[in-house]
Amino acid sequence: MSNPNVETVTSAxxxxxxxxxxxxxxxxxxxxxxxxxxxxIARVGVIFLGLALAIAIAMFSEPGRRFISFGRDAYSETRKVVWPTRKETVTTTAAVFAFAVIMALFLWITDKSIEWVLYDLILGWK
Incomplete structure (x- = not known):
């Protein structure tokens, strides 16, 4: 079922x-x-001029107005986000790093244990 408030057909x-x-x-x-x-500077200016003209033209179309409205809504939503403090960020990063190191050690020990069991005990290779 479509939303009656959203016009999906664009005019010519x-x-x-x-x-x-x-x-x-x-x-x-x-x-x-x-x-x-x-x-x-002139070459980059040509690109910016093309982009500025494109934005100016697109603003007068319905899809352009919807895009600008979407951008405004997205910006207002990002202002509502509670960003972590520096201390929280450092603490979380340290916890992730510590977990990665512990996991790497666990996998290394597991790998060496399986290697020892297979090559030394079962196959007798030294």
Whole structure:
């Protein structure tokens, strides 16, 4: 069952706007490679100009507005996250490192024990 609040059909004008936005991005990248003798700042500026035009065009389409709304919602959700303190991060990292070292020792001891049983006791190889 579909959500009636979400419009899944995009109009022809929205498709054209998104296509133009993609064309601007491609043109910016093509411009970067078309100017090999220009200063790097100019070449990078062409890419940013293409991206800025693409964003400006996409903002006027329904998919672009939905994407911007999604970005705002995602940003507000990240502000709600309770990030760990430095002490919590260091403590957790130390615990993970200690577990990895203990596990490595356990696996090494297990490997050497199986090797000893197989090669020395059962097969008699020395």
């Amino acid at each position: 004008s929205d498709r054209v706007k998104v296509g133009l936005a993609l064309a601007c991005v491609v043109a910016g990248i093509a411009g970067y490679y078309a100017l090999p003798t220009s200063p790097t």
